[in-house]
Amino acid sequence: MMNIPFLDLSRQYLAMKNEIDAAQARVFNRAWFVLGEEGEAFEHEFANYLGAQHGVGCGSGTEALHLALLACGVEPGDEVITVPNTAVPTISAISFANAVPKLVDIDPVTYTMDVRQVEAAITPRTKILLPVHLYGQTADLTSLFALARRHNLRVIEDACQAHGATYGSVRAGSLGDAGCFSFYPSKNLGAYGDGGFVCTNNPEIDQRLRLLRNYGQTKRYYHATKGFNSRLDELQAAMLRAKLVHLEKWNESRRQLAQRFNARLEGLPITLPMQAAWGRHVFHLYVIRSAERDQLCSFLSARGIQTIIHYPVPVHLQEAYRDLHIPAGALPEAEKAAREIVSLPFYPEMREDEIEFLVTTIREFYQKAS
Numbered sequence: 040m041m042n043i044p045f046l047d048l049s050r051q052y053l054a055m056k057n058e059i060d061a062a063q064a065r066v067f068n069r070a071w072f073v074l075g076e077e078g079e080a081f082e083h084e085f086a087n088y089l090g091a092q093h094g095v096g097c098g099s100g101t102e103a104l105h106l107a108l109l110a111c112g113v114e115p116g117d118e119v120i121t122v123p124n125t126a127v128p129t130i131s132a133i134s135f136a137n138a139v140p141k142l143v144d145i146d147p148v149t150y151t152m153d154v155r156q157v158e159a160a161i162t163p164r165t166k167i168l169l170p171v172h173l174y175g176q177t178a179d180l181t182s183l184f185a186l187a188r189r190h191n192l193r194v195i196e197d198a199c200q201a202h203g204a205t206y207g208s209v210r211a212g213s214l215g216d217a218g219c220f221s222f223y224p225s226k227n228l229g230a231y232g233d234g235g236f237v238c239t240n241n242p243e244i245d246q247r248l249r250l251l252r253n254y255g256q257t258k259r260y261y262h263a264t265k266g267f268n269s270r271l272d273e274l275q276a277a278m279l280r281a282k283l284v285h286l287e288k289w290n291e292s293r294r295q296l297a298q299r300f301n302a303r304l305e306g307l308p309i310t311l312p313m314q315a316a317w318g319r320h321v322f323h324l325y326v327i328r329s330a331e332r333d334q335l336c337s338f339l340s341a342r343g344i345q346t347i348i349h350y351p352v353p354v355h356l357q358e359a360y361r362d363l364h365i366p367a368g369a370l371p372e373a374e375k376a377a378r379e380i381v382s383l384p385f386y387p388e389m390r391e392d393e394i395e396f397l398v399t400t401i402r403e404f405y406q407k408a409s
C-alpha cells in the first residue's frame with residue numbers, strides 16, 4: 040500500500056519556490072494588479088513561444104473559447120462543429136456565444152476529432168470548426184484546414200490541454216484563426232488559480248479580443264462594443280512567466296515518462312496512448328484503455344493509487360445537454376471510450392518508487408485476472 044495522488048503540485052512549487060515567490064513579490068511591490076506590465080510581457084512571451092503574432096490573456100480556458108468564438112464573428116444560431124469527448128466547458132463556451140454545438144464522433148485511436156466525419160456535418164449555418172487537442176496531442180489538422188478553406192469556415196483550436204504540442208513543426212494553437220489555452224493549475228503550464236489565453240495571427244481578431252475581455256472599452260469609460268470582464272491578472276501572469284521558461288523541460292520529462300510507462304505496461308491487455316505521426320504529444324494526461332476499467336480502478340484505489348476518468352460521460356449524454364437531442368448510441372466511439380479509458384497519476388515530479396509501485400500494481404491486477 041502506498042498513497043499515490045493523481046497529482047501533487049506542491050512538488051513543482053518547492054522546486055521553483057524562489058522564482059515563484061520573487062514573481063509574486065514583484066507584483067505586490069508594484070501594486071498594480073489588473074492589465075499591467077506582467078500581463079503584457081506574458082502575452083508577448085507566450086505568443087512568441089507558440090509562434091503566433093498576437094496573444095491575449097483572459098480569465099479561463101472557457102472564456103478564451105467564448106471570446107474567440109465571438110471575435111471570429113459567431114452569431115446566435117451559428118453552428119460550431121466539435122467533439123463529444125471533451126471537458127464540458129468546450130461546449131459551454133459555444134452555448135455562451137448563443138451558437139449551436141454540432142458533435143462529430145472521434146477517432147478511437149487518438150481520441151481526437153474524426154475528420155472524415157466533418158464534411159457530412161457541415162450545413163449552411165456552420166461557421167466554425169473547433170477541434171480539441173485532447174490529452175496533449177493535436178487533432179489531425181491537414182484535412183480539417185482543407186475543409187475549412189473549401190467551405191469558408193474558421194478554425195478555432197481548443198488547445199487547453201496542449202501547451203507546447205505540435206502539428207508538424209508548428210505549435211498547437213497557432214495554426215487556426217484562434218487557439219485557446221487554459222492555465223487551470225493542473226495543466227502543463229498552470230497558474231495558481233484560473234487563467235486563459237487566446238493566440239491569433241489575425242490583427243482584427245486580436246483587437247476584438249482585447250475589447251471583449253475588458254468591457255468593450257477602447258479607453259477608460261468609453262465603450263465601443265458590449266464586452267465582458269475576463270482578464271488574466273498580474274499575479275497569475277507573473278507566475279506564468281516564471282513557469283513558461285520551464286515548459287519545454289517539463290514537456291520533455293512527460294514524454295520520457297510516457298515512454299517508461301509504455302515500456303513497463305507493454306504486453307498487458309490494455310491499450311497504451313498512441314502518438315500520432317503528425318506531431319509531438321506533450322502528455323498532459325497519460326490515458327490507457329481497458330475492457331476491465333472499473334475493476335482496475337477499484338483495485339488501484341484499494342492500494343492507495345488515485346485515478347481519474349477524462350471524461351466519464353460524453354457531452355451529448357450529460358443532463359445539461361439533453362437539448363442537443365443526440366441519443367445514446369449516436370456517437371459510438373466516444374461512448375465506448377468513456378466506458379474504457381482511465382488516466383493514471385502522471386506528472387514530471389513523480390518519484391521513482393511511485394512509478395514502480397504504480398506499474399507493478401497494474402501488472403498484479405492482470406496477473407490476478409488471468
Ligand SMILES: Cc1ncc(COP(=O)(O)O)c(C=O)c1O
Pocket residue numbers: 099100101102125126128129171197199200220221222223233234235
Ligand atoms: C479541452 C478543454 N477545454 C476547455 C477547458 C476549460 O478551461 P478552464 O477550466 O480554464 O475554463 C479545459 C480545462 O478544463 C479543457 O481541458
